Amino acid sequence: GAGVSQSPSNKVTEKGKDVELRCDPISGHTALYWYRQSLGQGLEFLIYFQGNSAPDKSGLPSDRFSAERTGGSVSTLTIQRTQQEDSAVYLCASSPRGMETQYFGPGTRLLVL
Amino acid sequence: GDSVTQMEGPVTLSEEAFLTINCTYTATGYPSLFWYVQYPGEGLQLLLKATKADDKGSNKGFEATYRKETTSFHLEKGSVQVSDSAVYFCALSNSNSGYALNFGKGTSLLVTP
Numbered sequence: 001g002a003g004v005s006q007s008p009s010n011k012v013t014e015k016g017k018d019v020e021l022r023c024d025p026i027s028g029h030t031a032l033y034w035y036r037q038s039l040g041q042g043l044e045f046l047i048y049f050q051g052n053s054a055p056d057k058s059g060l061p062s063d064r065f066s067a068e069r070t071g072g073s074v075s076t077l078t079i080q081r082t083q084q085e086d087s088a089v090y091l092c093a094s095s096p097r098g099m100e101t102q103y104f105g106p107g108t109r110l111l112v113l
Numbered sequence: 114g115d116s117v118t119q120m121e122g123p124v125t126l127s128e129e130a131f132l133t134i135n136c137t138y139t140a141t142g143y144p145s146l147f148w149y150v151q152y153p154g155e156g157l158q159l160l161l162k163a164t165k166a167d168d169k170g171s172n173k174g175f176e177a178t179y180r181k182e183t184t185s186f187h188l189e190k191g192s193v194q195v196s197d198s199a200v201y202f203c204a205l206s207n208s209n210s211g212y213a214l215n216f217g218k219g220t221s222l223l224v225t226p
Binding site for chain 2: 031033035042043044045048050055056059091093095098099101102103104105106107
């Protein structure tokens, strides 16, 4: 079946612009996770959803970052007023209910100039 | 909070050599432990996992045993191949953080013919 998909695969933006990153989880998976992979910080957890609810937003690096999930499916990660340190690969993963294996998407490579 | 420490790389081995990548963790409660692998140009894939103490995860000739007494989950393979060249990430998940994955910094492995 279809895996986790993310769009766009690559995004180049100018400092100060807003960007939206999209994640389509595996159908039927109620848990969805966002991570960031960068050279300096390794793999960092950002936020997770159980259904449409995000119980813990403490992993978001700053208030410029926000995320939502609608219909228990698609999720969008929004970065406002992007900074160069936001450059990274943003990864999305889903799992059936949360405690099981997480399946990762291919990521969105974000470059902020 | 929870954390994962894994040995620094890069690790360079000749084909058919024995591989060990060390991983230790700090966590409250009863975490699950994972090894993920990232092959060049590809996304993160689950390699193996263990959900309770003394469990052994295995896949593709790789093994790791969940040792609660030493808080370790070392990855081993008896005879590596060139195709095993990749970055390996140790990770844990815990119910108190919605099962979000907490990753180590990754160990790059290069296997030469």
